[in-house]
Amino acid sequence: MTVNQLDAEALYAQLLAGVRPLVRHDAALAGVWSGGAWLAERLQRDLGLEGEHGVISSALHRDDFSRRGMSSAEPTRLPFSVDGRPILLIDDVLYTGRTTRAVINELFDFGRPASVTLAVLVDRGGRELPIEPAFTAARIALPPDARLRLARDAAGHFSFDVQEGD
Amino acid sequence: MLQQRNPQLNSNGELIHLLSIEGLPSAVIHQILDTAGTFLSVNDREVKKVPLLRGKSVFNLFFENSTRTRTTFEIAAKRLSADVVNLDIARSSAAKGESLLDTIANLSAMHADMFVVRHSESGAPYLIAKHCAPHVHVVNAGDGRHAHPTQGLLDMYTIRHYKQDFTNLTVAIVGDIVHSRVARSDIHALTTLGVPEIRAVGPKTLVPGDLNEMGVRVCHDMAEGIRGADVIIMLRLQNERMSGAMLPSAGEFFKNYGLTPEKLALAKPDCIVMHPGPINRGVEIDSAVADGRQSVILPQVTFGIAVRMAVMSTIAGNNA
Numbered sequence: 297m298t299v300n301q302l303d304a305e306a307l308y309a310q311l312l313a314g315v316r317p318l319v320r321h322d323a324a325l326a327g328v329w330s331g332g333a334w335l336a337e338r339l340q341r342d343l344g345l346e347g348e349h350g351v352i353s354s355a356l357h358r359d360d361f362s363r364r365g366m367s368s369a370e371p372t373r374l375p376f377s378v379d380g381r382p383i384l385l386i387d388d389v390l391y392t393g394r395t396t397r398a399v400i401n402e403l404f405d406f407g408r409p410a411s412v413t414l415a416v417l418v419d420r421g422g423r424e425l426p427i428e429p430a431f432t433a434a435r436i437a438l439p440p441d442a443r444l445r446l447a448r449d450a451a452g453h454f455s456f457d458v459q460e461g462d
Numbered sequence: 463m464l465q466q467r468n469p470q471l472n473s474n475g476e477l478i479h480l481l482s483i484e485g486l487p488s489a490v491i492h493q494i495l496d497t498a499g500t501f502l503s504v505n506d507r508e509v510k511k512v513p514l515l516r517g518k519s520v521f522n523l524f525f526e527n528s529t530r531t532r533t534t535f536e537i538a539a540k541r542l543s544a545d546v547v548n549l550d551i552a553r554s555s556a557a558k559g560e561s562l563l564d565t566i567a568n569l570s571a572m573h574a575d576m577f578v579v580r581h582s583e584s585g586a587p588y589l590i591a592k593h594c595a596p597h598v599h600v601v602n603a604g605d606g607r608h609a610h611p612t613q614g615l616l617d618m619y620t621i622r623h624y625k626q627d628f629t630n631l632t633v634a635i636v637g638d639i640v641h642s643r644v645a646r647s648d649i650h651a652l653t654t655l656g657v658p659e660i661r662a663v664g665p666k667t668l669v670p671g672d673l674n675e676m677g678v679r680v681c682h683d684m685a686e687g688i689r690g691a692d693v694i695i696m697l698r699l700q701n702e703r704m705s706g707a708m709l710p711s712a713g714e715f716f717k718n719y720g721l722t723p724e725k726l727a728l729a730k731p732d733c734i735v736m737h738p739g740p741i742n743r744g745v746e747i748d749s750a751v752a753d754g755r756q757s758v759i760l761p762q763v764t765f766g767i768a769v770r771m772a773v774m775s776t777i778a779g780n781n782a
Binding site for chain 2: 353355357364365366369373405406
């Protein structure tokens, strides 16, 4: 599959189906800001889960802080107790795994979850840490300098924002 | 030709030191306030600490005493996981005759990453920023009568928190404005953020007339100064000024400029009352106002820690 063939809405439908069996009793959804948070918001609704989804930001635990400085992001907002809860982390694009590492640290600042499971829309390979999602809707290979992230229009429709590298 | 640029900013326009609010673009101010909002929520977590400054050393250099400001900087640095060293310079090397730059050179040799500086001389933090190593960051925690930028920023955070928008506000700053670095920092920040009406209220001896040139309306009459205000910032009447014949007496000052419930009634009903602390009850502010429903003096203290965390993490993350 090439990057231009990626259909975000079709992949979302796969993500919804793939996530359903991962939602254990009492599980809470936490979407990684920003694309993952949009996905979690829609999944929360489409899965018929009670309460509100969480939004989690990697900003305070990033390992590139000393090189790139404070990244601007919405603050983490978890409208549920993390302690003893199975947490399903949702992200749009999984790449090096460094963001996932940072948000897991962030999550643990709020308590001790029973478990943390990761589901993503697209896995673009290139992992630098031992992180593996429980569900992936699509796998593609991209050059290291290419950028891929989810976009959402005013009507809530998903698409991909692609900046291809050289 | 070498261009003179703001010493607080690097060539990309990013903040590397915080020396004064004067000359800071409004985008930089808003970015700090946004970041502070993130840190404020850290207080609600089980772990009230983030690792951004892990392995960094922050030196609090207070050449002038201030327990309160030093403590809030210390808490802010510790919540960012920095190692904090407090130096009460007033009682140490400076007293033995060591020069400011020698002190800095020595502390740099101890691998300081950031200096938080309070000094009675205006401009001392600039001198330090100019002479320290490129990886070292400087925060001005108050220099002479010049600037107290973190207080100015926390005041802006407080106003934004309660009023959201700056561009429709009337803000009255009341009291000893001539000696106040807080007033100066607030005026620069309010102007940059687009506040249309800034008033400086107080007796002629304490409110310089040339403030008009900064776009500030000078009012020597308290009622005129606070009528219709959205925000009132009371300043501490510095007791040490009283002896200099600038004021007849504290009682006289309170009668004319002390904020009482009756005077506060002239402002808008949802007007907030701010004060940088420490407050002198019965001198510049009545207890009924300081403890009243419109007072946001204690939230200011809480916001101050988040704002100082935002300043320290922002400058530490930007390279010279």
